[in-house]
Amino acid sequence: MFRFDPYSPANDADPFDAYKTLRDEYPAFWCEEAGMWVYSRYDDIIAALNDWQTYSSAKGNLVDELPNRAGATLGTTDPPRHDRLRALIQKAMTKRALDVIVEPTRGMCKKHLDALDGRKSFDFVAEYSSKVTVDLLFDLFAMPESGRQTVRDNAVLMVQTDPVTRQKGPEHIGAYEWMAKYANELIAERKKAPGEDLLSNFITAEIDGESLADREIQMTVTTLIMAGVESLSGFLSMMAYNLAEQHDARRALVADPSLIPDAIEESLRFNTSAQRFRRCLTRDVENHGQIMKEGDFIMLVYGSGNRDERRFANPDVFDIARKPRGHLGFGGGVHACLGGALARVATKIAFEEFLGRYPEFERVGETTKWVPSSNFRSPMKLDLAAA
Amino acid sequence: MPKVTYIEHDGRRFEVDLPEGWSLMQGALLNGVTGIEGECGGSCGCATCHLYVDEAFVDRLPEIAEAEDEMLDCTVAQREANSRLGCQIKMTPDLDGLVVRLPEEQS
Ligand code: HEM
Numbered sequence: 001m002f003r004f005d006p007y008s009p010a011n012d013a014d015p016f017d018a019y020k021t022l023r024d025e026y027p028a029f030w031c032e033e034a035g036m037w038v039y040s041r042y043d044d045i046i047a048a049l050n051d052w053q054t055y056s057s058a059k060g061n062l063v064d065e066l067p068n069r070a071g072a073t074l075g076t077t078d079p080p081r082h083d084r085l086r087a088l089i090q091k092a093m094t095k096r097a098l099d100v101i102v103e104p105t106r107g108m109c110k111k112h113l114d115a116l117d118g119r120k121s122f123d124f125v126a127e128y129s130s131k132v133t134v135d136l137l138f139d140l141f142a143m144p145e146s147g148r149q150t151v152r153d154n155a156v157l158m159v160q161t162d163p164v165t166r167q168k169g170p171e172h173i174g175a176y177e178w179m180a181k182y183a184n185e186l187i188a189e190r191k192k193a194p195g196e197d198l199l200s201n202f203i204t205a206e207i208d209g210e211s212l213a214d215r216e217i218q219m220t221v222t223t224l225i226m227a228g229v230e231s232l233s234g235f236l237s238m239m240a241y242n243l244a245e246q247h248d249a250r251r252a253l254v255a256d257p258s259l260i261p262d263a264i265e266e267s268l269r270f271n272t273s274a275q276r277f278r279r280c281l282t283r284d285v286e287n288h289g290q291i292m293k294e295g296d297f298i299m300l301v302y303g304s305g306n307r308d309e310r311r312f313a314n315p316d317v318f319d320i321a322r323k324p325r326g327h328l329g330f331g332g333g334v335h336a337c338l339g340g341a342l343a344r345v346a347t348k349i350a351f352e353e354f355l356g357r358y359p360e361f362e363r364v365g366e367t368t369k370w371v372p373s374s375n376f377r378s379p380m381k382l383d384l385a386a387a
Numbered sequence: 388m389p390k391v392t393y394i395e396h397d398g399r400r401f402e403v404d405l406p407e408g409w410s411l412m413q414g415a416l417l418n419g420v421t422g423i424e425g426e427c428g429g430s431c432g433c434a435t436c437h438l439y440v441d442e443a444f445v446d447r448l449p450e451i452a453e454a455e456d457e458m459l460d461c462t463v464a465q466r467e468a469n470s471r472l473g474c475q476i477k478m479t480p481d482l483d484g485l486v487v488r489l490p491e492e493q494s
Contacts, residue, residue: 043406049429050408050477083431087454090432094461095494311417325425326416336428 002026005033006063006276006299007166012370012377015275016316019304028288033166034063034374036278036297037290040304042311042328044287048279048300049333052078055279055298057335063278063299063374064161064168066176072219075227079334085212085220086338088205092198095341101140105346108135109353116357121364124382129236130156130229132350137228140342142197143186154178155229161374176222183221199224232343234273234371234378236350241382242267242318243351244363249320254359257352263320264347268306268329270318273378275303277331302328303377360387389483393420393438396491405478411487412436412473422489429474431455435493436473437462441486445469448476464490 002025004018005011011018022029022040029038039045048055058078060070070076074086091097112131116122134152137143143151157175161168168176187203194200203217212220243250243263253259278297285292292298305328307315312324330337337343364383371378388404393415395401405414415423415436424435431454440448448471451459455475459466473487 046413047406047408050410050413083452083454086430086432087457090430090454091457094433095426096461326413330428332428334430336430336432338430338432340427341433 003033004029004031004038006031006374007033007161007163007372009163009370009372012163012372013368015303015377016307019301019307022301023304023308023310028290028292030290031299034297034299036063036299037292038299038301040301040308042305042308045300045302045305045328046332048298049331049335052334054282054285055300056282057082057279059280059297061277061279061335062159063276065278066158066168067173068180068215069219069223072213072215073223074220074338075223075335076219082334084207085216088202088207089198089224089338092201093338093341095345098341098345101136101342102345102349104139105132105136105349106353108132108139109350111135113353113357118357119386121383121385124240124384125233125237125379126381128354129240129350130233132346133229133233133236136346137225137232140197140228141199141224142195143199147182151179151182151225152229152233154182155226156233156371158226159230159376160372163372166374179225180218180222183218183225187217187221228339228342230376231274231337231339232346234376235267235343236347237378237382238271238273239264239267239347239351240354240384241363241368241379242270243355244361244382244384246318249318250355251359252320253351254355257355259320260348260351260355261344262323263351264344265324265327265329266318266320266322269312269322269324269327270306271377272303272306272327272329273376274329274331274337275377276301276375300331302331358384358386361385362387389478389480389485391478391482391485391487393418393422394486394488395420395422396489407478407480409478410474411438411476411478411485414478415473415489420489422493423473424493425474426494427474431458431472431475434458434461434463434472437464437466437490437493438471438473439467439488439490440469440471440476441488442469444482444485447481451475462490463492463494 154175393401426435427433
């Protein structure tokens with residue numbers, strides 16, 4: 001019998017064959033391991049994203065939700081509360097508002113490339129993607145200088161799941177609690193002395209004359225740090241992974257860096273780091289002959305919708321000329337990624353600089369160790385060697 | 388399925404069958420209409436799915452909410468009385484035959 005186990009290391013390494021079986025044979029699949037339904041076809045995922053009234057985020061959007069988060073963050077509330085919260089941050093995250101980070105980001109990239117000092121081999125994750133990401137997020141949120149590495153380590157740990165127990169383990173919950181405490185201290189400081197930064201604006205904001213609930217502020221700040229740090233460095237690493245494999249694509253980008261945005265979109269389609277999220281049914285739904293009950297969870301497999309041959313021709317080919325409009329790499333609908341514009345600018349700059357220094361590189365070693373996670377997919381470590 | 392016609396700035400017309408509940412932004416992206424970008428993915432966060440709605444349909448659309456109103460002030464092309472964001476208009480049977488025109492530029 002076919003099984004789909006989003007906790008297994010084999011799935012972390014390569015979920016795409018299982019996705020195809022899901023799409024072709026079980027478009028509405030009951031996954032015992034996760035205890036929820038699975039949507040894998042592009043059209044079903046879009047239909048769910050368009051209908052937040054039925055497919056609610058208020059019971060959490062992580063496949064394995066963290067305690068206390070449901071109902072208190074952008075990703076875990078429904079409209080209208082969600083829209084009001086999002087409006088408080090949205091404007092700071094548009095492409096135009098982010099123009100100010102372009103030059104600082106370039107400087108951060110150069111600094112970390114200088115530190116590599118022309119070395120022939122290095123771990124892209126530890127020495128580049130996570131360093132650049134943490135610098136950028138600390139700058140954007142005006143976070144204190146100290147503790148960068150600890151914040152990063154905890155952000156990466158809190159999104160993981162245990163492959164054996166198939167849930168979050170004590171170390172993951174511990175990392176989350178550490179982050180929530182860190183967020184609380186940050187919030188207390190900002191309340192005393194608010195600045196012009198995005199977090200200060202959010203912390204001091206009011207909706208209809210009422211300030212936000214403490215739990216809302218704490219969980220949102222915690223999530224912004226987690227989403228920012230883990231998602232961006234995870235995606236930068238996926239992009240490097242792809243370019244290490246796809247020599248023609250990489251050479252095309254080196255010859256013409258204006259193609260980098262196209263390669264970013266194709267990477268978001270081909271193997272986004274944000275593979276799976278969940279929703280909860282607010283009423284009974286029948287789809288593909290299955291009757292799903294109010295209160296049941298549904299996993300939306302963005303990584304599979306992006307490979308759906310019903311939508312994208314030759315989906316398993318990485319093609320930077322594809323321009324995959326409408327891909328699900330950032331989800332979609334009211335909950336589409338808040339950090340999309342930020343991630344796009346940061347990735348563009350990170351690779352303009354990286355490819356300038358390292359036009360030729362490949363992966364070292366046969367196997368890659370993947371982050372164990374029911375939600376996300378990116379390498380723990382990516383050893384590259386310059387040619 | 389209800390139909391919508393997109394008219395690109397250069398005059399090209401696209402007649403698209405759009406499932407109920409799908410947005411005008413999605414209909415454009417998935418059917419080769421190039422005059423819409425939809426950069427933010429449909430969260431009313433970027434003003435790159437700006438379109439002009441045929442006068443005959445303007446009154447049949449849902450009202451402009453505050454978030455859309457704010458974003459409509461950020462469009463690159465001139466905002467007009469019939470300006471809307473494609474991601475905020477979901478297809479319904481009542482909108483069958485809708486015609487929208489796309490601006491020259493979105494970003
Ligand atoms: C390339 C990197 C990134 C990827 C692939 C990514 C992916 C995603 C996806 C797929 C969702 C939808 C979740 C759902 O459907 O429930 C999402 C939501 C979100 N992301 Fe990202 N993300 C990235 C970077 C970032 C960054 C840098 C930030 C913050 C600084 C961020 C903040 C958020 C927030 C706050 C939400 C919730 C939005 C809402 O529900 O309204 N993301 N992201």
